[in-house]
Amino acid sequence: MARSSDEYKKLKKNIKTYKSILRGVPEVSNDTTLHHLKVQSYILLTHAAFEEYLEEIAKKLAAESVANFLSTRKINTCVASLVAFETVAQFSEDSSRKAIKRSVVENLNSFVAIAKRNHTNDVGDNHGIKIKDQKKILLSVGIDPEEVDAVTASVMDAFGTKRGGVAHTSKITTSETRSSAVREVETILSGLKSYDDAVEDAIRAL
Secondary structure, eight states: OOOOOHHHHHHHHHHHHHHGGGTTOOSSOOOSHHHHHHHHHHHHHHHHHHHHHHHHHHHHHHHHHHHHHHHHOOOOHHHHHHHHHHHHHHHOTTOOOOOOOHHHHTOHHHHHHHHHHHHHHHHHTOOOOSHHHHHHHHGGGTOOHHHHHHHHHHHHHHHHHHHHHHHTOOSOOSSOOHHHHHHHHHHHHHHHHHHHHHHHHHHHTO
């Protein structure tokens, strides 16, 4: 098992900090409006932390892999994936990407650099942790969330749906309790170690 990345350590620290918001909230019941709001705030903040973590490790793997390619010409899975996804995007009628000139396509160094830049833009446009969001930012750097840890990918997908419900409704729900929210967050945090290992292993192999 790879050592935890700095990004994962930061995530763990943030999750621990956000748990303090739940101080005073009963484990299995929400007795006041304030209790409901605290639980919902915890869900929103931890969701944001998970989203930031996924984006950071994706950008890190892309940056390390492309830098290695430019200096050694070694094409790893990440670089190959960046090129493949960029090629498909260039030919997609639904793509908003600016067309790349033929001279650039014929220069692999330039094409890889542009693919990395566009991936960074895609990551910046990301707004979620559902499976489709996970794949949007990780598949293009050679990491398939469902192959790495299908259970964690699915749990995050459900958590992403829950976050959407909290963020897009003014109605205060009572179904989420402190214990259920914390349990779900800790399950995701633990599961994300497999994502972390996959990225760190890929970087170590450079």
